[in-house]
Amino acid sequence: LGEKNNGFDVLYHNMKHGQISTKELTDFIRERSTIEEAYARSMTKLAKSAGNFSQLGTFAPMWDVFKGSTEKLASCHMELVRKLQELIKEVQKYVEEQSKAHKKTKEEVASTLEAVQNIQSIFQALQKSKENYNAKIVEQERLRKEGATQRDVDKAGVKAKKATETYKSYVEKYATAKSEFEQKMTETAQKFQDIEENHILHMKEIIQSYSLYVDETHIQIGEVHHEFVRNIENTSVESLIQKLAESKGTGKERPGKPPGSSKP
């Protein structure tokens, strides 16, 4: 606990830092959500581009595959955004719960804080009374050696005795205060530890949800991608040539007679 018995202070402030961690986690998730939303919007724009490409040329029908696939990618990322937005609400609830819990804990450990302040002030007084005791003893000795008057020696003796009693009484007070402090501090330290454990567990649960949503999205994206590959593969060269032939009427037949031509 160090010289100043500031263990309580350290543990109390560490508990409060938990609120900062929770807010930071909110910020992290929010920033991730923003990034995913930007990506989704860009994908939507890209899909529109694909839809606006020329309708002409043998390749043109393939743009439908690109458009469809890119729109689905956009959807996947927007779904992640929605899930993360819901998660942020959960985290914000925890921020509030945490704040309330901390206030309650502060009240509950108030008597330990008092015990800390008590032992610190008694320790100060103990130090002072020890210095005073030492000084009075030294003074008494000095007068004896220098052959002072008996009256002066006796006076010094009275002061020394009084200083001794004060010192002893502070030693006892300190022992009492220490015992009380140790008992309360042990309980309070355990309480703070329990709070930290629950805090970390709660944070890990939030992170688990975050991970789950990211993973679900990842799987969906994989499926969209595989569908894209299949659709490209399934669009045969022949089918595109066929489509072209049908749309242009350049036909599979030999170039025929123009209407109206006939032999006389």
Add this chain to the structure above:
Amino acid sequence: LGEKNNGFDVLYHNMKHGQISTKELTDFIRERSTIEEAYARSMTKLAKSAGNFSQLGTFAPMWDVFKGSTEKLASCHMELVRKLQELIKEVQKYVEEQSKAHKKTKEEVASTLEAVQNIQSIFQALQKSKENYNAKIVEQERLRKEGATQRDVDKAGVKAKKATETYKSYVEKYATAKSEFEQKMTETAQKFQDIEENHILHMKEIIQSYSLYVDETHIQIGEVHHEFVRNIENTSVESLIQKLAESKGTGKERPGKPPGSSKP
């Protein structure tokens, strides 16, 4: 081929549209690359945020896991950007090859274009000669019915005969032109079809590379994500509490004596 024998025109312009398709594919890949780069940069920024979060609190060491994971995600996307940039160079090479090939093809099919123009102009002339023939026959009949002079009837007869011969000659010319046109057009149509098939195959190869790069990145992202989940799981509550205890010296021991206190 329709009334105007414009099949050649249709097929020629369809070939040229292939260059537009190739440029559009370049644009699509480029836009995808831009989107991935923006995402990568945002991830890098997010990683920096995680690195700048408070060092205080029991949870704080966990930000290292977030930072590392997010930096790796950024790397995955940047690698995709690099691959797509290289692919764009490949596509741009194809754009140039295509342009050169089309110029060459234009020269090679020039005689077919001539045959088209020839049959079109002969057809026009045939139509005209037919109309003239019909007109001269009708005139001849009209004069005969109306009892015109033999001289006038004979004159009309001469014109009708001339018109008939002109018409017949255009019918023959048309037959010749048609035969030549059909032969050339059959060859040229096949050439254009071969060009389209090769074009589509080349485009599909480019798309295959694109798909491969996207899939490789997807797999890497999955690994980064699983590593993140593992690292979070492996950071136990106990280890964090331990770390905190060591850093603060609040110790596993009971609160001890302040230095300098001693009994008289």
